[in-house]
Amino acid sequence: MELCSKMVKDAQQLGATECEACIEDTTETIITIERGFIYGKREKKNITFGLRTLLGGKKGFVSGSLPVKSLAEIEKASLRLARQGLPDPGWKHLPYPKGVTHVQGIYDRTLAEAPAEELADDAVTMLTTADQPDIIIDTGRICRTVKTFCICNTHGIAHEYTSTRLDAHFVCRCGESESTWGVSCSRDYDVDFAALAEGTVKRARSVSILKDLDSSFTGDVILLAEPVEDILLTPLTYAVSAGIKKSLIAEQFHKKGASDVITVYDDGTIHGGMNTAPIDGEGNPTKKTNLVTKGVFSGLLHSEYTANLCNTVSTGNGVRQAATEPRVGTTNLILKEGRTTVEGLIEEVKKGVIVGDFSGNINSFSGLFSGVIEHSFYIEKGEINHPVTGVIRGNAFEWLTKVENAAKERRIGEGGMYAVPVLVQNVKIMK
C-alpha cells in the first residue's frame, strides 16, 4: 500500500492531473501431472504494477514487474506517454471513493499456508484414485494462488485485500475415447481430489465406445453446464459489456432477446465466489447487476469510463490484472437455475442429444458457433440411448430464444461463470 500510495503522490508532483497505481503480489504453487506421474513442481512469485496517469484527457499507462531500478523513471515514463498520446474526448475522471463491499469467503489461511508437499499429496490422491487398468491418465494440475491486490488514486481511493484460490484439473481417457476432463475450483482448501478423479474416470468410461449419428435431424439439445458456459454465456458476456460500439445488445436494451427461462446476473459480492472481491480493478465497490431478466435485456456492465460516457455509475465491473488497464468484464456471471433436474430435462426430450462438451469455434462477437459434440448421448423418448458424436452449429443469441427449460445442477467455472444445464428445442443436429 505504501509503494502504491507513493507512486500516486510522486506522479501528482510531477504534474499529473489524475493518477492511479495498482500493485498485485501473487504467489502460485503448482503441481502438474503428465502421463500418469507427478511431473512438475513450481513456485512462482510475481509482483506486478500498473500506473495510469492523466494529463487532462491524455492518458499514459505504464506497467510491469517490481522491483524496478528506478521508480522515478517509471513515473516519468507514464507522464511522457500521457504527453505523447492524443486526448480522449470521452475521458471524464478516475473513480472517487464510494466505499467497499463487505464480502466473505475469499481467503482461506489453511490453503494459503499449505506446503507444496501437501499439494503434491493431493495430486497423488488423484493419481491413485484413477489408477485403474482401463484408464489412461493424461494430465493434471493443482494450482494454489495467494494474491494481494492494492489500488490507490489521486481522489482518495486506497484499498487492499488478499485472496486465495485453488484450481484442480484432471484429464484421462478410457479405450478409444477422446480425453475427458474434470475441473474443480474453490477459494478454500476444500476440493475433494478423489471425487474429482473418480468423476472424471466415470465420465471417460461412459463415452468409451462412441457411435456416429445415423442421420442428421431436427430435435432437442440438452446442453450441460460446461457447454452452456462456452456456447451461450461467453457471447452474452461480450454483449452485455457497455461501451462496446459493436455490442448488438446495446441496441436491444429492454427488449426481449432470450426465452422466459433465461435470467442472468453478474454478482461480484457472493460468498466465496471465484471472482468475488470488495472492490473492482479501479477501486469501485462490487455489486449485483441484473443483465437478462426473464428473457429481457435489463442491464449493462460498466467500468468507470463507460459509466461516465453513459452518464451513469459504475457497476463495479472494471476488471483487470494490475499490469493491464481496466476494461469492462464480468465478475461472477450467474445463470439462474431452473426447478427441474437434468433427469427431468431428459424426460422432456422425444428425440435429441445431451451434450457434455463442445469442441469447435465460437465467435463471441457474432454468437456464431460450429463444432463437434463430445461426451454426449443420444436420447429417444425421454431416455438416454448411447454415446454419440455429431455436429451442432448456430447462433448463441438465437439459441437463447429457444431455451425451453433449465435444470438446477450448478457448475462453478474457473472464470467465475455459474452455469446450469438447459434444454434447447427444435435445433438441427448433424452427422
Place this chain on the structure above:
Amino acid sequence: MEEVTDILGKALSNATADLSVLRWMRREQINVTITDGVPRSPKQTTFEGVSCRSLINGSWGFASTTIVTDAPEMVQTSERLACISSRNEFIDIADTEPVSGEWKPVIEKPVSDIEVLYEVIKEVSEAVESVPHITSTSSSILVVTDEKVLMTSEGTHVYQVEPRIMGALTAVAKESGKISQGRQVVGGEIGLEFFEKGFAEVFTALCEKVSRRVHAPLPPAGKTPVVLSGEVVGLLVHEALGHAAEADVAQCESFLSGKIGERVASPLLSVADDGTLPGGFGSYGFDDEGVPAQDTVIVADGVLQNYLHSRETAFCSHTHSTGNGRAWLFSREPQVRMTNTYVHPDDMSFEELCEEVKNGLYISGDKGGSADRNGQFVFITSDAQKIEKGELTEEYFLGPVISGHAQEAFTACTGAGNRETFVVIPAVCKKGESAFVGSGGPAVATEVVVGGI
C-alpha cells in the same frame, strides 16, 4: 548485461542439481491503439525476472521471481521442489553441446518513440473513414522486445534479443440489422519500415471486404473444390499439422504418431518449421533450453520426416532437440512449440490455381479455429469468392466454416502457388502457454467441407 550474468553465475555456482538452468528475461512492450478514431492510452510494459529449473534424480523443480537478486533463493526453492519425489516419473533429457553466443537481428528502422507509432495508425484510421457501412474500427501496433540470458550447469551461456512488431486491424460493418467483422494481423521481427510502406492499404482492403460482405449470403454447403489463401493454409498447417508434429503431442497420440517416412500429404507439399527465418515472428537464435534454432523439415514432398523436439522429448525418441523448447516468460517452463511453420511455395500462379479448381470457391481470411490431435479441423474463415469456369468472379460470400481432416485436405491438394501467393502471418499461439509464431504458405488448390456458417 554484466550485472545479470554476475547474479546468475553466482547463483549457479551454488547449484547442486544434476542439471540447473537459470534464465533471466526482460520483456519490453509498447502498445498504441486507436479505436473508432479515439486514441486509447499508450501502454508501456516491462517485465523482468529470473527462474531456475532443476533436475534432481529424474525429477523437475522450478522456481521464479520478479526479484532478480533473489536468483540464489530460486536455486534453493527449485531444488527443494525437485526433491518432492512422491510418484514421480523418471525424467531424462537428450544431450546437447554447450553453447556460448549472442543473437540479435539487425532492424532497419527501430521504433524510436510513441509519436511515430501514433502517426502510422492515425493515418491508417483516417484512410478508411469513407468506406461505406463501417461503424467501428480499431488499429494498433504492438512492439515487443525480449532480452534473455540463459546459463546452465552444463556450461551453456547465451544472450539474445528478439525484437518483434505486430500490427492488428479490426473493422465492423453494420447495416439493416446485418453485421460483419474482419481482422488482419501483420508483422514480424522487423522495423517500422514495413508499416510505413503499406499498412493503410492493408486496412483499406480489409474494410472494403468487411463492408462488401454485410449483405453477402452464405456459400453453398458441402464438399467443395477450393483455392485456400496463404493465411488459411497457414492456419491449417499450424493448427492441424504442426501441433500434431510437436513431439510431446505425438508421443502421446496424434494422427502423425509413428508415421515418420509415411506419406501424409500430396507430393506437391513440403512443410518446414523454421526458427531461423529472417524477419519471422517466431524466429530466435536459441531456444529456452539453450539449443540453437533450426530449420526443421516436417514434411518433404508429402512424406513425414521429423517431429519437433525439446531436449526432454528428444531423449524419449532417442534423437536430438530441434531447438523447439520454448517458454513464454521467465516464469514459465519450456515446452515443445512451433516457430515459423509454413508450406514451401511451388510454381503455380493464382490464376493457374483457379483454373485447376474450375468451379468452386476462393477462401481467405482467418477468424480462428481449432484442430484436434486426430487431425480433424474446424476453421472459421472471413471471405469467400466464387470461382467459375476457372476464373475468379465478383460474386462474394460470407466466410464459411471449413472442416475436414488435415491429412485428407493436404493429400487432396492438386496445386501449390508460387512465391507471389506466399505469406507468413504473425500470431500468438496458445498451447497452455503462449508463444510468438509465424504460420503460412502459398495459396493451394484442394477440397474441403464448406459448412456455410
